[in-house]
Amino acid sequence: MKNQLNQVNFFIPIQNRILLVEEKMREQPDGHHPDLFSALGHLLASGGKRVRPAVALLTGGMYGADQDRLVTLGAAIELLHTATLVHDDLIDGALFRRGIATLNARWSPAATVLTGDYVFARAAKLAAETDSIEVMHLFSETLATIVNGELTQMFTRRGMVSREDYYQRIYAKTASMFELATTAAALLSPANDEVIGVAHQIGNDIGMAFQIVDDVLDFTGEQTTVGKPVASDLRQGLITLPTLYYFEAHPEDPDLRALLDGQYYSEERIERLVGDIRKSGSIDQSMDEARKYIQCALDSLQQQPECSERYALEDLTRYIVERTL
Amino acid sequence: MKNQLNQVNFFIPIQNRILLVEEKMREQPDGHHPDLFSALGHLLASGGKRVRPAVALLTGGMYGADQDRLVTLGAAIELLHTATLVHDDLIDGALFRRGIATLNARWSPAATVLTGDYVFARAAKLAAETDSIEVMHLFSETLATIVNGELTQMFTRRGMVSREDYYQRIYAKTASMFELATTAAALLSPANDEVIGVAHQIGNDIGMAFQIVDDVLDFTGEQTTVGKPVASDLRQGLITLPTLYYFEAHPEDPDLRALLDGQYYSEERIERLVGDIRKSGSIDQSMDEARKYIQCALDSLQQQPECSERYALEDLTRYIVERTL
Numbered sequence: 001m002k003n004q005l006n007q008v009n010f011f012i013p014i015q016n017r018i019l020l021v022e023e024k025m026r027e028q029p030d031g032h033h034p035d036l037f038s039a040l041g042h043l044l045a046s047g048g049k050r051v052r053p054a055v056a057l058l059t060g061g062m063y064g065a066d067q068d069r070l071v072t073l074g075a076a077i078e079l080l081h082t083a084t085l086v087h088d089d090l091i092d093g094a095l096f097r098r099g100i101a102t103l104n105a106r107w108s109p110a111a112t113v114l115t116g117d118y119v120f121a122r123a124a125k126l127a128a129e130t131d132s133i134e135v136m137h138l139f140s141e142t143l144a145t146i147v148n149g150e151l152t153q154m155f156t157r158r159g160m161v162s163r164e165d166y167y168q169r170i171y172a173k174t175a176s177m178f179e180l181a182t183t184a185a186a187l188l189s190p191a192n193d194e195v196i197g198v199a200h201q202i203g204n205d206i207g208m209a210f211q212i213v214d215d216v217l218d219f220t221g222e223q224t225t226v227g228k229p230v231a232s233d234l235r236q237g238l239i240t241l242p243t244l245y246y247f248e249a250h251p252e253d254p255d256l257r258a259l260l261d262g263q264y265y266s267e268e269r270i271e272r273l274v275g276d277i278r279k280s281g282s283i284d285q286s287m288d289e290a291r292k293y294i295q296c297a298l299d300s301l302q303q304q305p306e307c308s309e310r311y312a313l314e315d316l317t318r319y320i321v322e323r324t325l
Numbered sequence: 326m327k328n329q330l331n332q333v334n335f336f337i338p339i340q341n342r343i344l345l346v347e348e349k350m351r352e353q354p355d356g357h358h359p360d361l362f363s364a365l366g367h368l369l370a371s372g373g374k375r376v377r378p379a380v381a382l383l384t385g386g387m388y389g390a391d392q393d394r395l396v397t398l399g400a401a402i403e404l405l406h407t408a409t410l411v412h413d414d415l416i417d418g419a420l421f422r423r424g425i426a427t428l429n430a431r432w433s434p435a436a437t438v439l440t441g442d443y444v445f446a447r448a449a450k451l452a453a454e455t456d457s458i459e460v461m462h463l464f465s466e467t468l469a470t471i472v473n474g475e476l477t478q479m480f481t482r483r484g485m486v487s488r489e490d491y492y493q494r495i496y497a498k499t500a501s502m503f504e505l506a507t508t509a510a511a512l513l514s515p516a517n518d519e520v521i522g523v524a525h526q527i528g529n530d531i532g533m534a535f536q537i538v539d540d541v542l543d544f545t546g547e548q549t550t551v552g553k554p555v556a557s558d559l560r561q562g563l564i565t566l567p568t569l570y571y572f573e574a575h576p577e578d579p580d581l582r583a584l585l586d587g588q589y590y591s592e593e594r595i596e597r598l599v600g601d602i603r604k605s606g607s608i609d610q611s612m613d614e615a616r617k618y619i620q621c622a623l624d625s626l627q628q629q630p631e632c633s634e635r636y637a638l639e640d641l642t643r644y645i646v647e648r649t650l
Contacts, residue, residue, distance in 0.1 A: 029469070031473075032469070033473055033476050033477045033480065035476070035480060036473065036476060087438050087439070087442060090435075090438060091434075091438060109416075109434065110415075110416040110479060111479060113412050113415060113416060113441075114416070114472055114475050114479065115476070116438075116442075117412060117441075117445070117468070118472040118473065118476065120442070120445060121465055121468035121469035121472055122469060124449055124464070124465035124468065125462070125465040125466060125469060127461075127465070128458060128461040128462045128465050129462075131458055132458075133453060133456055133457075133458055133461070136449075136453040136461050137450070137454075139449070139453075140446055140449035140450040140452070140453050143442070143446040144354070144357070144443065144446035144447060144450060147439055147442045147443040147446055148356075148357045148358055148361065150439050151360070151361060151436065151439045151440070151443065152358045154435060154436060154439065155358065155360060
């Protein structure tokens with residue numbers, strides 16, 4: 001995925017600045033424990049597509065934001081994202097992410113908690129270095145939204161959820177950070193409040209689509225591609241959009257009922273259910289939802305200033321639904 | 326301790342504002358999970374002397390800082406402190422703090438990690454609400470310092486440490502946050518850079534003394550007073566100033582040697598060693614160190630503007646070493 005993305009068009013206008021983001025994320029303040037940097041290096045090496053920094057750089061570029069501050073913002077956002085993944089992996093007991101051992105698999109829980117905290121601190125430091133108090137406000141609100149979403153998910157993991165609950169969850173989990181990327185980038189530019197509002201909506205639309213497609217890929221992807229078992233969410237009792245649509249069409253499906261009642265561990269039932277969901281129309285219905293968000297984002301983008309960054313951001317936006325092909 | 330402190334002089338000039346700090350810490354943003362607020366309420370109810378907000382309020386008051394922003398700062402600092410305690414208790418597996426069940430004792434590790442993260446987010450949000458980018462910088466640097474200190478301690482917990490290592494550790498653990506309280510408070514006032522530098526040093530001195538006294542109390546206090554077993558640090562293999570002085574005077578003590586070699590679990594040896602340290606001059610030597618810091622802070626304070634806040638801050642500073650009596 002990483003290699004593919006590096007070859008696609010939308011990275012071209014920001015190639016050099018993405019490298020600066022990488023450097024910025026790896027900066028080593030004096031006097032901090034060397035193991036922290038090997039941990040941080042390991043976390044950053046385990047990939048990630050740097051989609052969030054790319055969105056920030058392109059949005060800011062489109063509105064004429066200061067390039068240095070955009071690079072700092074991109075690094076802050078990717079580190080915030082990384083920190084939430086460290087604590088997530090610890091909470092889920094995940095041993096691999098993107099095919100690479102998690103910190104959790106190598107370090108004690110205590111060291112993992114603290115490393116996550118350290119990455120939060122680094123992210124907050126970089127956010128402060130954008131020298132924008134509005135960006136700091138957004139940044140801390142986004143962190144609260146993400147953590148509140150995770151806790152809500154933890155307290156309500158079992159059982160069916162409503163469409164509204166699902167949208168709230170993916171907003172907190174993913175869209176909030178894309179919204180941060182576009183809004184903060186616009187805030188670092190001379191854009192007026194109306195434009196900042198548009199940027200905010202574009203980030204939201206891109207982020208919602210991104211997570212819906214991720215949730216679809218969890219069903220349609222192969223284990224080797226996504227790095228975790230097919231339907232890993234469903235196996236953990238986490239209901240995503242394809243299952244929601246499937247449930248609406250087949251409310252009496254005995255395998256789904258069994259799963260909702262807490263009988264998670266019948267592999268035969270799970271596999272049959274996953275097969276049924278994949279064959280059903282709910283995958284297409286979910287992709288249609290994602291495409292609606294993408295279309296909204298594209299409609300907004302087409303009214304923004306014409307420039308290479310805008311075209312690249314349109315490419316990136318389209319790519320979010322195309323990556324399922 | 327809490328009741329005693331509420332009765333001492335130095336709370337008088339800030340009585341009302343400390344209550345506003347309490348309110349601010351408990352504010353409930355819309356849409357966040359109710360269990361988060363019960364957890365936060367539990368954390369805040371389990372006491373804490375609110376010494377850090379008091380230091381911030383008094384320092385800011387002395388220099389004429391805006392009162393609303395000082396209250397916000399005080400709440401941000403106490404929440405940052407609270408968040409680090411949540412993750413600390415999780416890491417140490419502590420079931421009680423100040424005689425009250427920790428979150429860790431009541432919730433799963435996953436919920437505890439996330440609640441700590443949430444309290445960090447709330448702290449960062451309040452720090453941003455001071456509307457000072459310098460305060461945000463300091464705030465995120467302090468968080469990085471604290472976490473780096475905890476990780477360093479974790480990686481080097483066993484064995485003797487140097488005096489320098491000890492001072493670095495207590496700086497990271499405690500003094501950095503007092504330094505944040507005084508420096509950020511001064512930054513919110515019209516004080517010039519020289520005054521801000523003095524405030525910074527006062528916070529450092531108060532914080533260093535505070536932790537040394539805490540480390541002495543760990544030896545001299547009774548379990549009922551401090552809420553944990555006597556010499557709990559030593560029992561965990563953590564070397565503090567009294568043990569350092571004792572080691573310098575008795576490098577061949579067989580009980581200390583055994584402990585340093587990792588033979589932690591001989592209760593008889595530990596008790597004998599603790600008794601020997603308590604009887605030795607190392608408790609007085611440690612208190613002398615604390616008094617030196619207190620004297621430096623008082624010398625600096627006496628050159629600051631005469632006002633009720635300054636006198637109260639002097640009382641608070643003196644109280645730090647007097648509380649052992």
